[in-house]
Amino acid sequence: MVIDNIDLTINCGEKVGIIGANGSGKSTMLKLISGILQPTTGTVRVKGAIAPLIELGAGFDTELTVIDNIILYGVMLGYSQLEMRSRAKDILEFAELETYASIPVKGLSSGMTARLGFAIATDVTPNILILDEVLSVGDISFKNKCSQRMKDFWQDDVTILLVSHSMDMICENCHKVIWMEQGRIKMIGQTQDVINQYLECVDPTGMSSSLPQVNQ
Numbered sequence: 463m464v465i466d467n468i469d470l471t472i473n474c475g476e477k478v479g480i481i482g483a484n485g486s487g488k489s490t491m492l493k494l495i496s497g498i499l500q501p502t503t504g505t506v507r508v509k510g511a512i513a514p515l516i517e518l519g520a521g522f523d524t525e526l527t528v529i530d531n532i533i534l535y536g537v538m539l540g541y542s543q544l545e546m547r548s549r550a551k552d553i554l555e556f557a558e559l560e561t562y563a564s565i566p567v568k569g570l571s572s573g574m575t576a577r578l579g580f581a582i583a584t585d586v587t588p589n590i591l592i593l594d595e596v597l598s599v600g601d602i603s604f605k606n607k608c609s610q611r612m613k614d615f616w617q618d619d620v621t622i623l624l625v626s627h628s629m630d631m632i633c634e635n636c637h638k639v640i641w642m643e644q645g646r647i648k649m650i651g652q653t654q655d656v657i658n659q660y661l662e663c664v665d666p667t668g669m670s671s672s673l674p675q676v677n678q
Contacts, residue, residue: 465490465645468504474589475619479626479636479653481660486642488625492516492592495623510589510621511539515579524568528559528578531567535582549585556607557581577604584611587620594625609634629657 465487472478480488493499494506496514514521521538522531532553536546554560557577559570567575583591612635615622626632632639632653639656641649649656 465494465642467646470640470647470650472621472623474510474621476638477616477622477624477636479624479632479639480642481626481629481632481639481657482642482648483664487645488642489516489594490645491642492594492623492625496592508590512590512592513539513583513586513588514592514594515576515583516592516594521579522567522575525566527564527566528554528570529563531578532582535579536586539586539588541586546586553578553581553585556585556611558604580608584615587615587618590621590623591615592623595627629661632657 468491480491482488490499492514493516494501495508496512496516497506497508498514498516521535523534526534529550532550533543533546536549537543541549550563554563557574557580559574559578559581562570562574567578570578580593612622616635622635624632624635636653639651639653640647641656641660649659
């Protein structure tokens, strides 16, 4: 998806939801922010360490073991090998992968890979955490753990960009929402306002209008 005419500033500590139909440019914008893609025109300026969870397995060396990938991912975020080794046990426990530490990442299922990525990225506490639908992977128990950890981040100065088709997830975690459409920002503002407008557009019957109130 080509995105065009994006003029956006996200401040430190903001929790921002990004919504829109498939192909609207959400993931492309996150890849530009993460440095995975480079803009052909314009400039992207980012201050701080980013932990992007945009694609399952992104950033992992599938030939290396789970434990080696934990260390590698952390080093890429600016942490020492020694510190990452000390964190590895907690990361494996959170991801529920204790028995897979010595197995190459290519031997993990997509769900396991997503759990591993989320566990590492949220254990090391980056300045900017980017989540693209990764919280939709896993069973109810793991989703609850993810939600609780997100609540912990809510109290910190971590900047979070959350892409999700779950309006409940966006409402529960974000105070600000960006609505993408055909590669452009259609609307940006307070969560409830933007989601209400979005649902009126995509669901004029009102079948999806029952939403939780935004956390304050």
